[in-house]
Amino acid sequence: MLSKDDRVSIASVALDKAVSMLLPNGQFNDSAYDTPGRLYGQMAEFDRLTNQTKYKQTLQQCFTLAESIDLASLNYGLNYGYAAARAYTAYQDPNFLALAVTSWTSARQYTISGEQAASGTMDGKPFNLSLSCQGATLAGGTYRSTDSDGPHLDSLASGLFLVVSALLAEATSNRTYLDAAIESANFIQSHLLDPSNIVLDSVFLYSNKSCSVDSAVYSYNSGIFIEGLVILADIMHNTSTEALLRSTIVAVATNTLWQGLDGIIAITDFGGHHIVRALTVLYERNTTHSDFREYIKKYIGVQYNAVIEHATSGGSNIYGLPWTGPPRTSFSSFNQTVAVTALLSAIQLEDDEPSSKSSDNPTSSRTPTATMTTPPLPPKKNGTGAIVGGVVGGLVILAVTIVCVFLCRRRHRQSNHTPPVVDHCSPQILTPFMATSVPAGISEEHHINQAKNVRYPVDANRGQSSTSPGAVGTDATGMDVQIESTTPLEATESPPNLLHTERREDMPTEELLKLLNQRLLLGRWNDPDDEPPPEYDDGRTT
Template identity: 65%
Template sequence: MTALALQVLLSKRQLGCFSPMDNSTARFILFPPSSFRINPSSDSAYDTPGRLYAQMAEFDRLTNQTKYKQTLKQFFALAESISPEFLNKMVSSVDYGLNYGYAAARAYTAYQDPDFLALAVTSWTSARRYTLSKEQAVSGTTDVKQFSLSTSCQGTTLTGGTYFSTDSNDTNLHSMASGFFLTVSALLAEATSNQTYLDAAIESANFIQSHLLNPSNTVMAFVSSKLSESCSIYTTAYSLDTGIFLEGLVILADITRNISTEALLRSTIVAVITDTSWQGLDGILSIGTDGGHYIVRALAALYERNTTSSDLREYIKEYIGVQYNAVLEHATSGDSNIYGLPWTGPPTTSFSSGNQTVAVSALLSGIQLLDNRTSSNSGGDPTSSAISAASTTTSQLSQKNNPTGAIVGGVVGGLAVFAVIIVGALLLRRRHRRGNHRPLVVDWRSSRTLTPFMATLFTASEIPREHRITGGKNARYPVPSRGDSSLSSRAVETNVAGRRLDVQIASATPHGAAAGPLNPLHIERREDMPTEELLRLLNERLLPRRWNDPGDELPPEYHEGRTT
């Protein structure tokens, strides 16, 4: 299923650049289904192709191949022909250009080709002009803006903040642009061991933490740098801004092994997976924008890099599995490889390049889960002793149904139609020299309470009595439900065609059921909280009804520790 997802993104009309692919993939690309219809001039903004390029490179990395390498070189050249150095008056949003820097850095990781590293450096250098240096923050001036800057906000320097736009009158240091600059800087630091990139990543992380991280540890949209605007902040926190910040922290923590960075990372993880406005009763991300792409991508990076405690890492594995299943079960249009948003459904029959790339992130994450499980089982990963029965069950399913191949099939299917659509869009934009500058996207908000699906961590005695379910035995990985929901009961019962991960969904409570507290974890920042206490609170927040049957096997006790 996953290989077909890439194909649907890449195949739209005949292109000779796909010759490196195998016969079946090339045949699908050369002769795409006639049902796919789209206006390439209006379907996507400039950042969407960059997102696709990163996914193509990531697919090759995860499957240990180079099928898309030459194709990507052609695509990058086309993108840069439209917007030289990936940022100019035609493409003024800094984070749009940094999508290409991120993609090039991921391509360098996959292929170790210096051409991709050079492209990543080009994008980074363009964005660096719109990121405040220490000297600019102290002087209160920058040559790219026509106003005086605040030298500090709340007594803290603005060093490391990246502007939303190249417009000389844009005053906003933007969380998405700053988060992208953090992430690309960290990737370049990792690739080159150059202290310049590491310093830039640290400055960006410090800026976001100091000025845009709210008490709930989610990231607010932007802060004004204009002196006369007195550091005004747009306080709404968006999932995409928090997601890209989280990914940057994951990479930075892996490089530095700094205790403070790791503590901030842990706090942000918990904030993301417990935010009730981004996910619903069933644990599925209910975001109607591309925030799910950034959240899942960040958590998949964390899972692969193994930079947190084993129990929290196992929770993240289950969280990603729920999103993967949701894409297949709720967001897929029939038997096609067309995916919609939100992942809670219902699916749409119309193709959207943005929706498609968001879904492919979840499918790619499925490959990471399976590959990591295989390497852990064979290589003596220190986390193996802490893996729950969930992994055993998933492993048994993989032996019978070989889901890795199915997931790879789905990714290729989702990407195939999209890449050729992107080529058409970029060619058309180059012809007309039109930029598509969309404003900050607003998430679809929900008041539903998050109650995901963790299978292990704590004993039944730790679950408050008033929150225990008295009905029959739950499914193996239930999503206990609280609050008011119109969602129908749903369970992932069997592995169909080897596509599903071993995660199940339980039924929702009736309308009018009493909801628990919105988020007790948000009472204070949690950087200094021990992992054991953090997980205990997380468990109280998410699993008030996990153990309902005296015959249920109780999970192992948690022991403080960190895997390497």
């Protein structure tokens, strides 16, 4: 595992590369307005993580330049509000807080309030709003565009408004921001969260398509929603919010639409940025149980490894997309800033503790400490022990049953002096163990089947969770390994006593089973062409 100093150095060089490509107006010449906003937030985050003010002055200048640009996209503008809020966290400079509030106020004008949802009217949008969709209020939905005829209540805009509101609520303890964050979270949950806890794209409010949902799935929508829920959960400590957060993370972190069986996010948009950033916020805030936090650490570690191993080469400090490679030779501000998020995320990962300490933890065998190159999922419980235990237990039960049957028949023969007959009350088929389930779980809410030789397996048959406003229900689904064994045993005439010289309680299980098999099957293989009796390994341990 790379040391923290090495991780800081790698992130610093990559970040400097991006900053060096900014134009005098604080923008890039190869990407849209939102990309510099993403970079500004990363600059502030790097200073926060390293406890310095390296980029503070540059950020002050860049924000001043960005204010002069007037764009219709709320998605783009809210990136700057997010960056300003992170800068305030890093530097505690009220000027950055003021910038974040300005961004929030602008977006608030295009976010439906409770009063507007009830009246069906909104300034700046000439068409009438539906009073509700699918029985739920539209309050909390943010429009994608400031254009008067723009009909989309957008997941990304609503999610960004949720996050900025939550950050401001945290920074100011102002209830207005907290209420706005809650409304946005409820809007996304009620209208855009599908049954499998993946966020859909937008709600249309055309007059002839009122309340229709664009069901396109983009990973960034779910990523930004998770980040907002993380901050809300940290503020409110609400069980329903925490449950929704957990089930949404499981759905997103196992979805094969944006990652392969190796677990690497393999998309060319900025969805990887939002997923990794959200999970890093969760990891740092530690708002979930320790086993789940360890799972998040491993997931982030896999993305980090992919970025430094596959998305760059030759010490160029240029990073490309997708993170699965191949690396790019030319600089792209979009690709670079998305990768920088993964590089920053690794700075926060705690170094592994020595194994001698982890052995004292009763959960360490279930969720071992991850390194930067270990699989992102906690390894599922080893099924070998359960299977071996089931086999041995079943065989012991079989042995005891045979001994009991033998003793009963012997007693019956001695009392009646008649040849033995088949005991029709005894089972003709003994099944030592019918089913041994080997759950592979994330905590106790979601089971994921871990395949062999993959760094991050995913479950393509993930279960669905139903959600409703104000209450969250999480279905735990999983894949069980079921092993069934049936051994037909024909009742036979009792053979001579082979155990009369031995104390059965002092005999090893293998020897007991060997002798019992000889007793049971004595005379059965009279034909030399028949199958020989099974062999037992006297040296085998259980």
